Amino acid sequence: MADNISREDILTELFNVGVGQAASTLSDIIDKRIGLTIPNVRILDAAKGKIELNKYLQNVAEGAVMVSSISFNSQLEGKVSLLFPADKMHHFIDLCLHETRDEFEDSLEFTDIDFDTIKEIGNIVINSIIGELSNAVNIPVEYTLPDIDVLNDANAEHFVDCEDYRLVLMMFLAFDIEGTEIGGAIVINMTLNSLDDILNKIDKLYNGR
Amino acid sequence: MDSIIPGILNCINEGIIMITEDLEITYWNPFMERLSGKKSSEVLGKKVNQVLPALERPFFYSAVERLISRGNPIFFSAAMHRKLVNPDHRVNLKMNRVLLEGRSNLLLEFIDVTNQFQRISQLRDYVSQLSHLNNQLKQKEKVIEKLAYYDKLTGVANRALFDKFADKYLSMARDHGTMLGLMFVDVNEFKLINDTYGHNTGDKVMTRVASLLTESTRKNDIVCRYGGDEFLVLLPDIRTVRDYQAIAERIEVNKKRHIVQDGYDIWLSLSIGISFYPDDGITIGDLIEKADEYMYLNKHQMRTQQKNMLSD
Incomplete structure (x- = not known):
């Protein structure tokens, strides 16, 4: 248990370094002050991961989410999903694009332009997280550009696969654009072997074991 | 390759x-x-x-x-x-x-992706125009509804709106076993007011009466201009005599009074008759007829009282 806590703390530190760089890149691109923080990372088995994720989906996103996801393979195998509450996304995109649209702000209809905007943000955030992890443990990770989707009635089953993937790294992402906060979630669904590889490397690097 | x-x-x-x-x-x-x-x-x-x-x-x-x-x-x-x-x-x-x-x-x-941007921009323009037209249409609908259901001079309900609510309130009273009150109000000597102070002032007096009745009744009561100087008031959900008395007392205070309109000191008095479903009738027609009858009795009483006061 004590090992778990220290590993989760190390992962939290690592990912915060990553999202810090992502925030600085995004601030440069959209020319606005951006804050990105991950309060904590939790390593959960698939069943607990689903419970936690369903809480987020019901309480924050009310079931509808915009998802940016990539699958990765090579030495590490798994899938990363970056989730945002869909009803907040028009406002979020408008803030990024310096635009104002009063009409249909809460609608779940998105254009290709909206999808491309989220694709870029997803690419930057996921790159920062997986890149930092890959660098820290020195295991290469290969992936493509994120796929973007809007799920109207999402539940944890969409993101956590019990059969092939056994463990979940779950973290919440606080996105702050000039005072407007949007609560996202990141789910990394990994094979047990992949996560073992990462945790063993972390133990060696940080605890000397 | x-x-x-x-x-x-x-x-x-x-x-x-x-x-x-x-x-x-x-x-x-x-x-x-x-x-x-x-x-x-x-x-x-x-x-x-x-x-x-x-x-x-x-x-x-x-x-x-x-x-x-x-x-x-x-x-x-x-x-x-x-x-x-x-x-x-x-x-x-x-x-x-x-x-x-x-x-x-x-x-x-x-x-x-320039074409994509142009298409989306066109679509947004169409949506914005549609939304603008939709708002205009809603405004016009409100105006039409106002014209169809409200009296142009006084702003209170007209007979069409009265009929609509009368049927609804009567069914409610029947279903819930409550009473429905119907008040018939007539402005006494309104012809004299018109002849003495002019039609313009007469119209304003009529508007004041409508306001007086609206202010004296409850939120769900319907005040309707029934004819030239006649008003009907629907009083739904009357469960006890006390419910009606509270309204009647508020009207009684304003029933006979001097008002100042366009600089004239005008004596305003109202004759009122009220009937109740189910005691006085079971249709709206019955209730109007009965309330009208009571209103004339009230008018007659007021005239007699006035004559007695003058002869004393």
Whole structure:
């Protein structure tokens, strides 16, 4: 248990370094002050991961989410999903694009332009997280550009696969654009072997074991 | 195979640039010439950030650095980067690492999405126009409803609205076993007011009576202008005599009084009759007839009282 806590703390530190760089890149691109923080990372088995994720989906996103996801393979195998509450996304995109649209702000209809905007943000955030992890443990990770989707009635089953993937790294992402906060979630669904590889490397690097 | 690739890249409807790790342009396809207006011969060997100044930014340098070290693709959207190539074209940019003879080269793909932006902008304009028209229509509907259901002079309900509510309130009283009150109000000597002070002042007096009745009744009661100087008031959900008395007392205070209108001191008095469902009738017609009868009795009593006072 004590090992778990220290590993989760190390992962939290690592990912915060990553999202810090992502925030600085995004601030440069959209020319606005951006804050990105991950309060904590939790390593959960698939069943607990689903419970936690369903809480987020019901309480924050009310079931509808915009998802940016990539699958990765090579030495590490798994899938990363970056989730945002869909009803907040028009406002979020408008803030990024310096635009104002009063009409249909809460609608779940998105254009290709909206999808491309989220694709870029997803690419930057996921790159920062997986890149930092890959660098820290020195295991290469290969992936493509994120796929973007809007799920109207999402539940944890969409993101956590019990059969092939056994463990979940779950973290919440606080996105702050000039005072407007949007609560996202990141789910990394990994094979047990992949996560073992990462945790063993972390133990060696940080605890000397 | 290597000899085919430049031929393919020349046919592709995407702007393709190849650059070295130190950003030097090694390939610039014909579509890129059309997008940028710059010939391949002008740009080969130059730094990409000098040829396309929009790329001379920290985010681009850090993307190049990440791409060289990790090899994972990078995407920049036309929406967030408005003038990547030139102000007239909206392009998405995809960047990939290509290893050639052990060295990293970067492939930059510029995908023209200008038409997409134009179509979406047109759609937004249509939606905005539709929304504007829809708002205008709603406003007009409100005006039409006002004209159809409200008395033009006094602003209270007209007979059409009265009929609508009368049926509804009568069914409610029947279903819930409550009483429905119907008040018949007549402005005494209104012809004399018109003849003495003029029709303009008479109209204003009528509006004051409508306001007086509205202020004295409850939120769900319906005050209706029934004829020239006659009003009907529907009083739903009367459960006890006390419910009615509270309203009657408020009207009684204002029933006989002096009002000042257009500088004239006018004596205003109202004759009122009230009937109740089910005691006085079971249809609205019965209730109006009965209330009218009681109103005339009240008018007669008031006249007698007045005569007695004058003879005393």
